[in-house]
Amino acid sequence: xxxxxxxxxxxxxxxxxxxxxDLLVGLQVLMVAMPVxxxxxxxxTRKIDKILLGSTVILLIMGSVSLVTRNPxxxxxxxxxxxxxxxxxxxxxxxx
Numbered sequence: 001x002x003x004x005x006x007x008x009x010x011x012x013x014x015x016x017x018x019x020x021x022d023l024l025v026g027l028q029v030l031m032v033a034m035p036v037x038x039x040x041x042x043x044x045t046r047k048i049d050k051i052l053l054g055s056t057v058i059l060l061i062m063g064s065v066s067l068v069t070r071n072p073x074x075x076x077x078x079x080x081x082x083x084x085x086x087x088x089x090x091x092x093x094x095x096x
Contacts, residue, residue, distance in 0.1 A: 005041050006052075009033035023072040031063045051086075058082050 012033045017026030034056045041049055058078055066074040 002041065002044065005037050005044070008040075009037050023075070024067060024070065027063050027066060027072070027075055031060060031067075034059050054085065055082055058085070 009030055013026045013030040016029040017023060020026070038049070038052050038056050041052060058081055062074050062078040062081065066072055
């Protein structure tokens, strides 16, 4: 069930993108689905999934910039920025 919750936003994004042919429409669907999936996962486990929280926050920031500028390139940078932040956290955890 948790795997379905994890892939739920991706499936909605893909469906909206394929149906409309516009990446920004898919982005709008994804920006609604990610917080919903985060809340469902929290409701099921009563724990905050930090990776999902970080991914949701970065998606909302980069997605907002993409929608305001009408430039989907900011959305395409989201995985890169997420992995940069994650690697910095892992690297910094050695010293804490």
